[in-house]
Amino acid sequence: MSVKLTEEMLSALPDARGHFGAFGGRFVSETLMDSLMTLEKEYARLKKDPEFQARFDKELADYVGRPTPLYFAERLSRETGGAQIWLKREDLCHTGAHKVNNTIGQALLASFLGKKRIIAETGAGQHGVATATVCARLGLECHVFMGAEDVQRQSLNVFRMKLLGATVHAVEGGTKTLKDAMNDAMRDWVANVDDTFYIIGTVAGPHPYPLLVRDFQSVIGRETRRQALEKTGKLPDALVACVGGGSNAIGMFYPFLADESVELYGVEAGGLGIDTGKHAAPLCAGRPGVLHGNRTYLMEDENGQIAGTHSVSAGLDYPGVGPEHSWLKDIGRAHYVSVTDDEAMEGFRKLTRVEGIMPALETAHAVAYAIKLAATMDKDQTVVINVSGRGDKDINTVAKLEGIEI
Amino acid sequence: MSRIEGVLKALKGQGRKALIPYITAGDPHPDVTVDLMHTLVKAGADIIELGVPFSDPMADGPVIQLACERALVHGTSLRQVIAMVKEFRKTDDATPVVLMGYLNPMEAMGYETFADAAKDAGVDGILTVDLPPEEADEVAPLFTQRNLDAIFLLAPTTTDDRIRAISEHSSGYVYYVSIKGVTGSATINVDEVAEKVNHIHELTALPVGVGFGIRDAETAAAVGRVSDGVIVGSVLVDTIARNQADTDQLKRALTDLLHPMREALDSLAS
Secondary structure, X not given: OOOXXXXXHHHOOOOOOOEEOOEEEEEOOXXXXXXXXXXXXXXXXXXXXHHHHHHHHHHHHHHHOOOOOEEEOHHHHHHHOOOEEEEEEHHHOHHHEXXXXXXXXXXXXXXXXXXXXXXXXXXXXXXHHHHHHHHHHHOOEEEEEEEHHHHHHOXXXXXXXXXOOOEEEEEOOOOOOHHHHHHHHHHHHHHOOOOEEEOOOOOOOOOOHHHHHHHHHOHHHHHHHHHHHHHHOOOOOEEXXXXXXXXXXXXXXXXXXXXXXXXXXXXXEEEOOHHHOOOEOHHHHOEEEEEOEEEEEEOEOOXXXXXXXXXXXXXXXXXXXXXXXXXXHHOOOEEEEEEEHHHHHHHHHHHHHHHXXXXXXXXXXXXXXXXXXXXXXXXXXXXXXXXXXXXXXXXXXXXXXXXXOO | OOHHHHHHHHHHHOXXXXXXXXXXXXXXXXXXXXHHHHHXXXXXXXXXXXXXXXXXXXXXXXXXXXXXXXXXXXOXXXXXXXXXXXXXXXXXXXOOEEEEEOHHHHHHHOHHHHHHHHXXXXXXXXXXXXXOHHHOXXXXXXXXXOOOEEEOEEOOOOOHHXXXXXXXXXXXXXXEEOOOOOOOOOOOOHHHHHHHHHHHHHXXXXXXXXXXXXXXXXXXXXXXXXXXXXXXXXXXXXXXHHOOXXXXXXXXXXXXXXXXXXXXXXXXXX
């Protein structure tokens, strides 16, 4: 079922119009077309500019704290009783998640293009914090759009963004969550397109964003590949990452796409269970459609209206997914699976208690699936989990679920 | 000749400008939309842009987003919107109707099914906000084959090359978005609009409708002076929001808004 991908095939994607097979593209109103085409052209130039790349590498090393370790989870592996489980420690990045790899890249891009005003959307607040952080670092004006409900749920991150000097706009429209924040960020961009750079936090959005974010996040997979060869003498047998929009997963997967022996698993939010309809798993249970500038798998009703989503993890609570994942699903290169809220909580507790590493609830989905997967594999095989973020931000949610008042 | 082309040609022959009101189908209730369409025509509308409600109207401001939400509360679907046009056509086969909306409801219905149903109901044109011509090569031919006009947007940021290319893909008219911003968000700069629209006229022979930011007789006349038609949306939708409880009052309010615009446009006739 899986096709063999060559480096040559991969370098041709996305195509000139931003398509990954039937997915991706640029479905936006005309006002934004010129900006997106300019961004595409400028990025193509800067991608080959040694000065830009050297600056990006330096920021990743000295500011973000890369490379992050590839850590052997010995106790977890022993307790699971199957394959060796390794953890790629993106939770050790500055600001506590992989998001900053991308925000520093895009903020540098904005600086090189002379744009002084930055906008971003955020769900759980991690991308908002990562954007506010790099704006403070580079002296850029920062506006973060966040659904009014998420502002309530994630008050700690709202406060962090404000401390960092960002203006947080609570979005009252629609379902008051991530998708609505993205709508309002797009609206702001249309109105301020001349001086404003929109830092999108995931691999979704119109071309060239899925390409930009993938390129900036691919450092995760490149490091993992090198570290795995150094530490285990071979490539991993399986990679597991959670998928909301899918930026940490694509960052991990992309450098391995041509390595046929490496199985890729993207874990979506199964919420209360796929059959209840209360989940955020468009790849597992949705169908292709068009939202936020690209064609991709979506959660929608029979009339094409975008459906409400549910996940215990705000960062996965999104009805779409990056178009490259949709393509990887359709060609059979990656497997997309889901775990429920309860299973994710189990994963959260397990990693915390057995390894002393508290993962974000998003990451906990990958942990939960990887444990199940590893148990079915041989002892000489290896599984790498992308630990995309740390769990400190989720303490209140976890306490509430356990009926504890802090 | 399409119904849109015919109407715009006739107006041009009379030295008159098209008045093109926009309302969201299903707002405030699916049962009154057809009635409101007839009201618009009586008040002077030459073409009607009928909005197809969408859950995530990214290019629209809060006024039209709320209209979408009101329509979606009653489950207004694309199929129902098409049925409304069919109903409207029973007593009006002269006024062109353009469906304006986002791509996903059409994709969900299936493009061919949609195009057939729209044609059958008497729809005249399709304006898809989030479908630039670059992505339209699969969809637009389905419209043209059925003599449905594909109407595309031009923006202040559109380059000359794109204006030419977009015009080549368009029929009926092109829709110039007068401001950088979402619907209902800012006041237009008439001089800037005039300059750009004159320039667009140099690049295409298609009629140019101008929308976004037209809220009264004065702005309608100012824009009508340089364009072939004016599109009025948010101010009408806001009127619907404020009068949703009483349909008769709503119809009077819509008429009171459009009438002065009609008169102001006709006073431009040479």
